[in-house]
Amino acid sequence: MTKPCIICVAITGSVPTKANNPAVPITVPEQIESTHEAFEAGASIAHCHVRDDEGKPTSDPERFARLKEGIEAHCPGMIVQLSTGGRSGAGAERGGMLPLRPEMASLSVGSNNFPTRVYENPPDLVDWLAAEMTKYDVTPEVEAFDLSHIHQAVARHKAGQLPGKLYVQFVMGVKNAMPVDRDVFDYYVRTMERLAPEAEWCAAGVGPGQIVVNEWAIAAGGHTRT
Amino acid sequence: MTKPCIICVAITGSVPTKANNPAVPITVPEQIESTHEAFEAGASIAHCHVRDDEGKPTSDPERFARLKEGIEAHCPGMIVQLSTGGRSGAGAERGGMLPLRPEMASLSVGSNNFPTRVYENPPDLVDWLAAEMTKYDVTPEVEAFDLSHIHQAVARHKAGQLPGKLYVQFVMGVKNAMPVDRDVFDYYVRTMERLAPEAEWCAAGVGPGQIVVNEWAIAAGGHTRT
Ligand SMILES: [Zn+2]
Ligand SMILES: [Zn+2]
Ligand SMILES: [Zn+2]
Ligand SMILES: [Zn+2]
Numbered sequence: 001m002t003k004p005c006i007i008c009v010a011i012t013g014s015v016p017t018k019a020n021n022p023a024v025p026i027t028v029p030e031q032i033e034s035t036h037e038a039f040e041a042g043a044s045i046a047h048c049h050v051r052d053d054e055g056k057p058t059s060d061p062e063r064f065a066r067l068k069e070g071i072e073a074h075c076p077g078m079i080v081q082l083s084t085g086g087r088s089g090a091g092a093e094r095g096g097m098l099p100l101r102p103e104m105a106s107l108s109v110g111s112n113n114f115p116t117r118v119y120e121n122p123p124d125l126v127d128w129l130a131a132e133m134t135k136y137d138v139t140p141e142v143e144a145f146d147l148s149h150i151h152q153a154v155a156r157h158k159a160g161q162l163p164g165k166l167y168v169q170f171v172m173g174v175k176n177a178m179p180v181d182r183d184v185f186d187y188y189v190r191t192m193e194r195l196a197p198e199a200e201w202c203a204a205g206v207g208p209g210q211i212v213v214n215e216w217a218i219a220a221g222g223h224t225r226t
Numbered sequence: 227m228t229k230p231c232i233i234c235v236a237i238t239g240s241v242p243t244k245a246n247n248p249a250v251p252i253t254v255p256e257q258i259e260s261t262h263e264a265f266e267a268g269a270s271i272a273h274c275h276v277r278d279d280e281g282k283p284t285s286d287p288e289r290f291a292r293l294k295e296g297i298e299a300h301c302p303g304m305i306v307q308l309s310t311g312g313r314s315g316a317g318a319e320r321g322g323m324l325p326l327r328p329e330m331a332s333l334s335v336g337s338n339n340f341p342t343r344v345y346e347n348p349p350d351l352v353d354w355l356a357a358e359m360t361k362y363d364v365t366p367e368v369e370a371f372d373l374s375h376i377h378q379a380v381a382r383h384k385a386g387q388l389p390g391k392l393y394v395q396f397v398m399g400v401k402n403a404m405p406v407d408r409d410v411f412d413y414y415v416r417t418m419e420r421l422a423p424e425a426e427w428c429a430a431g432v433g434p435g436q437i438v439v440n441e442w443a444i445a446a447g448g449h450t451r452t
Contacts (some may be wrong), residue, residue, distance in 0.1 A: 028342035047332070111337050111344045112374065113352075118337045120344045123402050148338065148404040154404075176336070176349050178374040179381075183420065187413055194409065 007215035007224035008045035008141075009038040010033060012088035026051050028063060032070035037082075038226075039075040045104065046071055047081045047141075047225065054079060059089035064097035077095065079103045081141055084129055086119055094125070098132045105133060107140035107155060108160035110149040112152035113176035119145070130161045139164030143203075145177045154195045168192065169225055170217075173209035185216050232449035234271035234367075235264040240283035240313035244330060252277050254289060258296035265301035265450075267414030270298055271330065273307045273367075273451065275314060285315035290323035305329045307367055310355055312345055320351070324358045331359060331392075333366035335382060336375040339402035346369070348438045356387045367428075369404045376414065392425035395417065395451055396443075399435030406435035408442065415446050 010036045016024045027032040028050070035046045042171050050063035050072075068080050081104035084094045098105060107129055108121040140162050140163040142153040150168060170188045173180040183205065192201045202223035203211030216223045229236045237260045251260040253278070261272045274297075276289040294306050306331035310320045326329060333355055334347040340443045359366050364387050365388045368379040376394060383392040396414045399406040413430065430447035431439030 008296065110372075111339050112372070113337050113347070113349055113378075116349060117349050118344065118346045120337075120346070121339070123342060124338055128337075145374070146336075146338070147362050147410065148371075151405055151407070151410075152339075153401065176378065179377055181377070181419075184377075191409075224413075 001092065003221060005218055006200075007038075007043040008047050008081065009043035009047075010204075012049050012051065014049050014083070017055055023024040023175070026055050028066045028070060031067055035071050035078070035175040036074045039078050042174055043078070043226075044142055045079040046075070047082050047083065047106065049083045049085070057088040059084075059096050061097040061100065063086060063169050064102075068100055068102055072173045076090075076131065083103060084108075085143070086121065091125060094167040095129045095132045098129075098136050098138055101136045102138055104141055104164075104186060105138045106143055106161070107133065108143045108145070108149070110146060111150075111151040111218055112145040112149075112174075115175040119177075121203075126156075131155060134161070134163045137163060141164065141166065142166070142168045144168050144188070145171050147178075147184075147188070148193070150191050151195070154199075155160065156166050157199075158193065165195050167198075168199060168201045170201065170205070170213075172203065172213055173206035180205050180212055182216065185213070185220075189220050189222065201225060229447060231444055232271060232426075232428065233264075233269040234273050234449065234451040235261065235269035236273040236275075237261050237264065237368055237452050238277065239306075239308070240275045240276050240311060242309075244348050254292045254296060255431070256279065257293055258300055261297050261304070261433070264302050269304070269452075270357050271305040271307050272388075273332065275309045275311070279348050283314040285319045285322050287326065290328075291326055294315040294326055294328055296441075307331060309314075311369070313411070314346065315330045317351060318354065321355045321358045324355075324362050324364055327362045328368055331364045332369055332395075333359065333388075334369045334375070335378040336372060338371040338375075338404075341401040345403075355388075356382060359404065360387070360389045365387060365393065367393070368394045369397055370414070371397050371400060373404075373410075373414070376422070380385055380425075383422070383425075391412050394422075394425060394427045396427065396429040396439075397432070398429065398439055399432035406431050406438055411439070411442050412446075415448065 052058040203217035204225035278284040429443040430451035
């Protein structure tokens, strides 16, 4: 038997609006139905962001709770992964939904540039988010926007700071961070094999890089993220 | 004939104090004499930071001017490289010495974590520093604290945003950024060969990693930084 590939569906990111694409699910009921469709099509992890009444990204725990509940009711067995990403809040706000005890949550372990600003993940915030995930038994998906983030993830996991199995996502194609580059992708895979052979990894490309990176990830034995 | 190795001496960083090591040159006259000794021992680039009267890092252009003048007088032919690093100032302050037209200046092109905080180099600040370097004909030494910084350096150089020959420094061993890792070092070298075969590169290790990384760099045909 070959190894199964996990499809993680990011139903709603923190950037696109209905104006960009009318199909983007923004309200919690829209998100639940969209996740349900993806679940029936084979997705097994839902990577979740929530929006406020104006459609802007938020870290509001109450919205996350409603979304989590809805997905659990409609998609039995699907893994709910809540985003602690920095586009939806600042500082400790970003971890305000962790007491909901989702099975997974995203975690950034380093800082990098984004298209127009710095994506700030200072070491003390990372420490705190990791400690909260440990407290509430939430397995992190570590977002690797650069190579050192993989090294930081492995070091933190070895130090017992990240609960559960190590799961790393390579993110490529964010402007001013790591571009979509096949050689780098292959090196990321080799780095995971070298430093953390027991871990799992997935990869995501942004915008036009999405399909490209998903194909690389599936062919290389990894998992995928839309 | 084999290729010469450039030794760049960082006489005074922005962190150590006389309390840590009484030999650290802090005043401008101490820095000039220390650089002179390194010059006579074979160093050909002086990477310069300056300190204020309390010994704290500063970006004060007047101090940089005195240091540059002194090095030029005592060390004929030595290349003066002034630091625009973020430990000595914030925002546009960091480039306040570029009108002095040093031959080189350090330039960070991405952000990353430092031991206790985020090293912030937002895209618009990088754009501005690069434009100032172009205006005053200053060749940047790009500080690569992570792999994507090499990609950003090459892309900016190809786009004509970085004057002079591309010169990249790999920095390893800063806590919470890239560790001292031989496999990564080799991949950095291959990445330079792949993306910018005409460029030059050097490498620096922090603290106990310094000698290790310098040896790797010399053996691999690169240049060194103390
Ligand atoms: Zn996300
Ligand atoms: Zn349904
Ligand atoms: Zn002298
Ligand atoms: Zn420096």
